[in-house]
Amino acid sequence: MDFIAGYMEKSLKPYKNSIERFRKLPEKGLAKEKILAILSEMASAENKSWEEGRVSGAVYHGEEELVSFLEKVHSIYSQCNPLHVDIWPSVLKLDSEIVAMCSSMMNGDEHVKGSVSSGGTESILLAMKTYRDYYRKKKGVMHPRVILPKSAHVAFSKACDYFELEPVYVDLDEDFQVDVEKVKEAITPDTIALVGSAPCYPFGTYDPIEALSDIAKEKGIGLHVDGCLGGFITPWAKRAGYDVPEANFHSQGVTSISMDTHKYGFGPKGTSVILYRDSELFQHHLYVATNWQGGIYFTPTMAGSRPGFPIAAAWAVMLMMGDQGYLESAKKILDTGDYIRREIGRIDGLKVLGKPLWVIAISSDRFDPYLILEGMSRKKWMLSGLMNPPAFHIHLTLRHTKEGVKESFVRDLKLSAEEVAKGKIESAPLAPIYGLSSTLPKADVELFMKNIVEWLYS
Ligand SMILES: *Cc1c(COP(=O)(O)O)cnc(C)c1O
DSSP states (O other): HHHHHHHHHHHSSSTTTTOOSSSOEEEEEEEHHHHHHHHHHHHHHHHHHHHHHHHOSOOSSSOHHHHHHHHHHHHTTTTTTTOOOOTTTTTHHHHHHHHHHHHTTTOOOTOOEEEEESSSSHHHHHHHHHHHHHHHHHHHOSSSSEEEESSSSSSHHHHHHTTTTEEEEEEEEETTHHHBHHHHHHHHHEEEEEEEEEOOOTTOOOOOHHHHHHHHHTTEEEEEHHHETTTTTTEEETTTTOOOOOOOSTTTTOOOOEOOOOTOOOOSSSEEEEEEEEEEHHHHHHHSSSSTOOOOOOSSOOOOSOOSSSHHHHHHHHHHHHHHHHHHHHHHHHHHHHHHHHEEEEEEEEESSOOOEEEEEEESSSSSSHHHHHHEEEEOOBOETTTTEEEEEEEGGGGGGGGGHHHHHHHHHHHHHHHHTTTOOOTTTHHHHHHHHHHSOHHHHHHHHHHHHHHHOO
């Protein structure tokens, strides 16, 4: 714990000694200029990494033109609270138009219903809660099970934790797509839903949605397509020249889809869309309270009061981009992915896992992948480590399509592999954490991690 905290302190608590700390309210309010100066100092130190395209994912667009447009939208909608539809009925228009535009991108018909949530995790939590309630009512399933590819986003595990669903994990095949035969074998009468990613977060690979759809339809269970990552790329991939599987309502067994307006939709953080094939499912998604002393109450998502700005901004960005804008950005990102994937194939000892497009997981049969990752972090790349198998990945965004970024990524990757080959990088400080889960009991690892999180937030 001390070792890990010592290592992380420098990068995760960098302002400890350089910026004034506030542990109780200042007696008198501070001058606005001083407050803004503190925020500016921290933000300008942090903006560099993503602006220069050195991080995986995180900021998906980030051009000045978009940022200043969002600032204008914020100045118009900063006070809006979608809970109060009587005060801000415009939110109903914005929300329903975002849902309708997303549905049309996903081949939805007029029966498709949905909501704008606060993010991919909330979309997924809501979808899982919806299946739980729907199948409890429809088939009396009291111990619901959800079948998850091992690569499914962790938000599904969180949903199982929160809503007492049993997650059943299924292995991937050698292409890093879920093994459809094993999905079939895992289905029991208590199974309420299957999940397929389009594509998945760790490896950027698409699960075989069409095959999962056939199974779901035959068994009369739900199929959630997680398009959080791909929802704003997949619809344009074919026109951009890349072959991707259809992952939408065109497949008859697909009953819900999540897609993140705040990722490749380029909206600011705080929105995602959850779509359902029909109103019968959507009714189990909605919350209404009819006998509260506070009066009639309803919410389409989990929060009560929530910001209206992200919804207005997601709507505004979608209109600003248009079909043509998303096609152009998808093409730039996919072309960059194509270049990087091909170049990695030419670096001695490195390999790409599966056949991804723009979310690329890198591993090695010769070197410890975490040492390569450490080499990259010494060169100021902020990539993400993966487990089972050991690897790391980069989610390419518009930031990586800027001149020279993809070339310098490949150059640094090659350099890191050479350094590891020569024994110049001997240890990766955070690698032991990845190893913990295979050597210690689950409860011990969880306690250890919770202590770290508590320390981070204190
Ligand atoms: C990002 C992501 C999510 C979760 O989204 P958040 O917006 O971070 O809550 C879910 N699934 C996939 C495939 C993702 O990439």
